[in-house]
Amino acid sequence: MAESSGDSGAAGHPPVLRVRGLTRSYGGRPAVQGLDLEVARGEVLGLLGPNGAGKTTTLRSIAGVLPLQGGSVEVAGCDLARSEVEAKRSLAWVPDDPRPFDALTVAEHLEFTAHLYGVEDHRERARVLLERFELAERTSALGSELSRGMRQKLAIAQAWLSNPAVVLLDEPLAGLDPRGIRGARTAIRELASEGTAVVLSSHQLDLVEAMADRLLVLSRGRVVFSGTLAELRAARAESSLEEVFLELTAEGDEA
Amino acid sequence: MHPGLRALARLQRQAWRRRVLRSLRSPRGLLSALLILGLLGLWVGGAFLQAPLLDGSSDAGLRRQLAGVMLSALLLIAVVNGIAHRGVYLPPEELERLLSAPVPRADLVRYRLSRMLVRGLPFAAILGALLARNMPSPAHAWPPAALAILLIPIVAQLLALALSVSDGLASRLAARVPRGLLRLLLLPVLIGIPLILTEARELFPAGALDGDRARELLDHPLVRWGTLPLAPFTWAMAATTAAAALLRTAACVGVLVALYQLTVRLPIDFREVSIETSRDLAQRIARVRSGSGGVAAMGADSGAARRRMGWWAGRGPFGALVWLRSTELLRRAGRVVYVALLQLALAVFLGTVLVQDHAGGAVLVLALSTYHLSTTIRADLRADLDRMQEVKAWPLPASQTFLASVLPGALVAGLLVSGALVLRAALAGGVRELDLVLAAAAPVLALVWGCVENLSFLVAPVRFTPGEVGTLQSMGRVMLHSLANLAVVGLVVAPAVGVSLGTARLLGEGLFAQLAGLGAACAFALGLVGALSLLGGRALRRLDPSRVLA
Structure with a gap:
């Protein structure tokens, strides 16, 4: 079994995101236990696991949303605990259910994000992103007027705008229509090709299979597999990711 | 009402009781509940301990007028609510299921109204008792006063349904016109606040409501005409004998039942505006729930x-x-x-x-x-x-x-x-x-x-x-x-x-x-x-x- 306590990163590239011994518990119940991971520039890491495996907690901890209880997080050379603001400036976080501001228009969300992250000459980049995510005709719509899918697209566009070193996406395609899914997938690949490290969690195994360079499978807060899809298949007799996933996380499912 | 809706209402009442009891099991939940009940008790008790607005020498007509003014103020709230919420409000978890369920639309109105009336009963009982204190015989005045409070949800629902006419056209117009009118009416009031305050200072120089002036105001023809629709209720509240109170309260029940029946039988298709209203209200509740x-x-x-x-x-x-x-x-x-x-x-x-x-x-x-x-x-x-x-x-x-x-x-x-x-x-x-x-x-x-x-x-x-x-x-x-x-x-x-x-x-x-x-x-x-x-x-x-x- 290719079980490991963590992730060794992509060979040949220096990691831009480095997590060591990440630990988090809620009221004594461990949610994440000693998780290690590294992601290099231009790499897409897929975070897999059943419900309650600790995927969202891991992403929130890396994003600085949850205070670190144990372990360390380093983003683009900045330690999250010591240089929180600098680390967050290199990072973009898209939660699974983004909540735009009701009183701001779509265009203003991008304007606000640009100033928040100190993005200069953001107008052209914002225009391109609005086109890419099919929001160009909705620039004057208020946050309260957007559908679930539109909110998701806007959040992804906001994340892209600051040109971050690391993007964290929690269920990025939830709520998107087929065209939106295709657009987001293309955008994620392009983002990675521009040198951004992407960590995405999803239940959609086909998406992860198609997009991720490496996989990290969690179960009950522990890493039960870390490696490429080819390594996973080589270590297992099962041919499909779904079968491997079900076997690896069987213990978590029963809980 | 359709048996399915009756069952739903009953199950929801049970679920509510169960969840309240469960929340009271934790020390923090119990403490918070006791605190709020204590504060509410103090507030209601304090209101009962205060002297009635009118003393014993006031005549019955004046007392009826005061009750009419108070009830009118409450009904005004119902009118405003009725304009703001068109159709029938159903919470998100009920909306699609009930609108697509094989039940007559009138039963949906009955279901909604019955839930509002049940929820409003404690409020009606307390407020009715407070109102009744100003009447010649508070014990006789209490039941009709409580019934008058129950008018609020019925009138609000009646208005909300009436404004659903023509697929919400009336409601859209009504939603815009009163707001614009309200602003037009409020603007001079707000601009003239200094003048109003100066005038108010002259009206109440001693810093308290002057009794004679209050009587004059209550006896004003405008007030008399304005409170006329509530006459059956104020008339019942002014009863001094048990027989008269019984007879007049029965008349109030008749009015209430008639309004209820009129509300549930209005031949109006409220589905489209109900979806809109339910969405708006759900968003508002979500905003309030998020700490806003x-x-x-x-x-x-x-x-x-x-x-x-x-x-x-x-x-x-x-x-x-x-x-x-x-x-x-x-x-x-x-x-x-x-x-x-x-x-x-x-x-x-x-x-x-x-x-x-x-x-x-x-x-x-x-x-x-x-x-x-x-x-x-x-x-x-x-x-x-x-x-x-x-x-x-x-x-x-x-x-x-x-x-x-x-x-x-x-x-x-x-x-x-x-x-x-x-x-x-x-x-x-x-x-x-x-x-x-x-x-x-x-x-x-x-x-x-x-x-x-x-x-x-x-x-x-x-x-x-x-x-x-x-x-x-x-x-x-x-x-x-x-x-x-x-x-x-x-x-x-x-x-x-x-x-x-x-x-x-x-x-x-x-x-x-x-x-x-x-x-x-x-x-x-x-x-x-x-x-x-x-x-x-x-x-x-x-x-x-x-x-x-x-």
């Missing part, structure tokens, strides 16, 4: 996007956040600006009429206005409970996030309070040095107040659950928060006042000494704001969104 009140609980419509805010605090991360909060205030405040101005007018009225002492009146206006406006004008971290993941990931120090969120609302509230203080001083005989000093200190006080409220919210966020399980507990916690906030603000303000008085005394008397005292107090208070921001930042970092997002 006042401005933050208001939605912004597409027309609001035309109102733009400048980047007045710079274009860095801090300035961006200040711009965001200012824009939220600008685009949402339209609907509550009148409430804020009325709150100020009330504070000025009380500070002018009730308190004879000039300084005492000014302090009363400062305290009352700051307290009310801190709730009304809020677009800060208290509105971000459901958005904490995004807020916490922003790339600026948490203390700056805290301060930038509090600053715009506090400044607006503070400046409004300053204006109210100057207005009150002008009405009370002229602006003195103390008024100017307090007016200058008002924004700082509002900032301190906003910091304390946000800090206590971040330390223990309260998710208000109107009409759901946990309402009592969350109300209890809200009250606890308010008391704690008042105590902390007092602790913060007291030394600032001490510094001010000490500085002024050292420098002797006169304007310079007062200004120096003010400067010292403001510097001290701003230092405290800095400290509160650091603490607020710390609380924001510690806040775990996964605990409050559920």
Whole structure:
């Protein structure tokens, strides 16, 4: 079994995101236990696991949303605990259910994000992103007027705008229509090709299979597999990711 | 009513009881519930202990008029609600299921009405008893008074349905016209507040309602005609014998049943507007649940996007956040600006009429206005409970996030309070040095107040659950928060006042000494704001969104 306590990163590239011994518990119940991971520039890491495996907690901890209880997080050379603001400036976080501001228009969300992250000459980049995510005709719509899918697209566009070193996406395609899914997938690949490290969690195994360079499978807060899809298949007799996933996380499912 | 709907109503009542009992099992839940019940008991008990508005010498006609005026005020609320909520409101979890269920539409109205009437019974019983105290025979007056209160949900639903005519065309027109009319009517009132206050001061020079003048007002023909639709109820409430009370109460029941039947039998297809109304209300409830009140609980419509805010605090991360909060205030405040101005007018009225002492009146206006406006004008971290993941990931120090969120609302509230203080001083005989000093200190006080409220919210966020399980507990916690906030603000303000008085005394008397005292107090208070921001930042970092997002 290719079980490991963590992730060794992509060979040949220096990691831009480095997590060591990440630990988090809620009221004594461990949610994440000693998780290690590294992601290099231009790499897409897929975070897999059943419900309650600790995927969202891991992403929130890396994003600085949850205070670190144990372990360390380093983003683009900045330690999250010591240089929180600098680390967050290199990072973009898209939660699974983004909540735009009701009183701001779509265009203003991008304007606000640009100033928040100190993005200069953001107008052209914002225009391109609005086109890419099919929001160009909705620039004057208020946050309260957007559908679930539109909110998701806007959040992804906001994340892209600051040109971050690391993007964290929690269920990025939830709520998107087929065209939106295709657009987001293309955008994620392009983002990675521009040198951004992407960590995405999803239940959609086909998406992860198609997009991720490496996989990290969690179960009950522990890493039960870390490696490429080819390594996973080589270590297992099962041919499909779904079968491997079900076997690896069987213990978590029963809980 | 359809058996399925009856079963649903019964099961929901059971579920509600079960969940309330479960929430009472934890010590914290029990304590909060006991606290709110105790406070409610004190409030209701206090109301019963107060002397009735009319003494024993008043005649029956006057008593009926008073009851009519009170009931009319309550019905006015029903009318406003009826216009705001068209069709039949069904919560999101019921909407699609019930509209697609094989039940007659009239049964949906019955279902909704019966739930509202059952929920309204305790309220009707308490309020009815309070109203009945002013009648010749309170025991006889209580049942018809309670029945009159039950008119409110029926009239509101009747109006809401009537406004659904023509696929909501009537409702759309009605929703626009009254709001526009309301603004037109309110505008001169608000502009003429100084005149109204001056007039009010002459009407009530002693600082209390004059009995003879009140009788004159109640006996005015306009009041008589205005309360005529409620005559069956006020007539029943005025009964002095058991037989008369029984007969007249039976007539009231007849009126109520007739209105109920009319409401459920209106041949109106309310489905489309119900979906719209249910969505709007669900959004409003969600905003209130996320810790918002006042401005933050208001939605912004597409027309609001035309109102733009400048980047007045710079274009860095801090300035961006200040711009965001200012824009939220600008685009949402339209609907509550009148409430804020009325709150100020009330504070000025009380500070002018009730308190004879000039300084005492000014302090009363400062305290009352700051307290009310801190709730009304809020677009800060208290509105971000459901958005904490995004807020916490922003790339600026948490203390700056805290301060930038509090600053715009506090400044607006503070400046409004300053204006109210100057207005009150002008009405009370002229602006003195103390008024100017307090007016200058008002924004700082509002900032301190906003910091304390946000800090206590971040330390223990309260998710208000109107009409759901946990309402009592969350109300209890809200009250606890308010008391704690008042105590902390007092602790913060007291030394600032001490510094001010000490500085002024050292420098002797006169304007310079007062200004120096003010400067010292403001510097001290701003230092405290800095400290509160650091603490607020710390609380924001510690806040775990996964605990409050559920």
